[in-house]
Amino acid sequence: MASSLSPRASARTWCGLAVLLLPALLVSMDLSVLFVAGPAITETLAPTATQWLWMMDVYGFVLAGLLITMGSLGDRIGRRRLLLAGAALFGAASAVVAFASSPETFILARALLGLGGATLAPSTLSLIRGMFTDPRQRSTAVGAWTAAFSGGAVVGPVLGGLLLEHFWWGTVFLVNVPVMLLLLATAPLLVPEAEKAAPTPFDLVGALSSLTAVLALVFTMKHLAGHGPDPVAAAAAAVGAAAAAVFLRRQRRAAHPLVDVDLFRVPAFSASVCANTAVALAASGLGVLAFTFLQTVHGLSPLHAALWALPTFAGTLAGVAAATTLASRLTPAVLVFGGLLVTACGFGVVAVAPPETGPWGFIGGYTVLTLGVGVTATVTNSLILTAAPPERAGTAAGISETSSELGAALGIAVLGTVAHTVYRSVMTAHAPEGTDPAAVETVSGAVAAAGPDPAGAAAELLGTALSAYTDGVTAAALTGAVLLTAVAVPVSLAVRGLPRPG
Secondary structure (H helix, E strand, O other), X not given: OHHHHOOOOOHHHHHHHHHHHHHHHHHHHHHHOHHHHHHHHHHHHOXXXXXXXXXXXXXXXXXXXXXXXXXXXXXXXXXXXXXXXXXXXXXXHXXXXXXXXXXXXXXXXXXXXXXXXXXXXHHHHHHXXXXXXXXXXXXXXXXXXXXXXXXXXXXXXXXXXXXXXXXXXOHHHHOHHHHHHHHHHHHHHHOOOOOOOOOOOOOHHHHHHHHHHHXXXXXXXXXXXXXXXXXXXXXXXXXXXXXXXXXXXXXXXXXXXXXXXXXXXXXXXXHHHHHHHHHHHXXXXXXXXXXXXHHHOOOOOHHHHHHHXXXXXXXXXXXXXXXHHHOOOOOHHHHHHHHHHHHHHHHHHHHHOOHHHOHHHHHHHHHHHHHHHHXXXXXXXXXXXXXXXXHHHHHHHHHHHHHHHHHHHHHHHHHHHHHHHHHHHHHHHHOOOOOOHHHHHOHHHHHHHHOOOOOOHHHHHHHHHHHHHHHHHHHHHHHHHHHHHHHHHHHHHHOOOOOOOO
């Protein structure tokens, strides 16, 4: 058995894993913390609408655009070295964001935060690949990383809400600083440097073209979600497609490419990347609707909405535990197929849960969804890392997380657009005459137009809007269920025949 031939991890290795989980948690947490901190930030810094969009999106844009580049760079210069450099940058940028006095400073610091995050995320996952050589222990370690990285999206709003109850908005970013200091102090003692690839020239053309392609494609998806198809979206998509073509051409011809495109000829690798994209689509697509749904339809405060969402984090943990426990009994094909179907079932529960039952039905379905995400992501991240040669683990980790970022953007675009289209269609048909156009566009606009104590026509408007938004969430959930079910069969077929780890 493989496990009998591979050295077991020591207590020091497990302590090193605990250290590596901290940046994985913070990188994803900083994507969602603005959900609750946004109102306080806009009140203090008074950004324009365009500035606020950049304040919200620049972190994710830079993070997604640089993951592959930083993963490849870590393979060349050392992943622990890159991790420590990223930790220093992430901590410093967090402090600048916390004390930003203008929207411009905030945007610049968030971009630097994204750069730091792009060095941390692939470094942590690829270091785990080298630290755990026993297949079962590696599966457990990757599962813990998956729980931390996925759970950050839920922990961010909860921690942000708790801090905002007592402190100013900057503390939601300042909390990163002591964690990064702890990482800088302990990682050199607990985390060994990984095997580096042979020294080769860095593919600058490939890095620039991959950055352009990912940024343009993510921007396209986000723009489609907010504005629908228009010339801006078409232009961005064209730029992204052209940059992607340049990148692929470069990787096939370069003597020392940034990414070994032959990895995608390995069915287990390409199928796992596809599954990662699908579950990221599910989690982010529903997540972007969840907080608005809980706060408007169910009348919860931002903090209470975040607290209600805590069971979804428990669902991820349960999925990780299930994948780790069953990995020695079931093949990866069975686990991936089951994980994707459970995710689809979660969407189905959300679609059929009546709002009259309160938040329980929605959160129950959402938790089933995250259970499936935990199972799938644990298995696919392990397959992605083991399909690549050890000296290319950083690149593989970067590809894995880039697929997750693209999946998240795709989920926001697809499911967000479906929900918005249904909402606007229902409001156009049934809203009272003379309704404010803003109320027809968004449910938040309808809540604002109805006022704090709606009566008469205002109450009718609010009821119509909440019903319309519920219909939109239902349609988005049904769309997600269909997409995940469609992906489950081909992905599981692509990984069939792979043995159980250990």
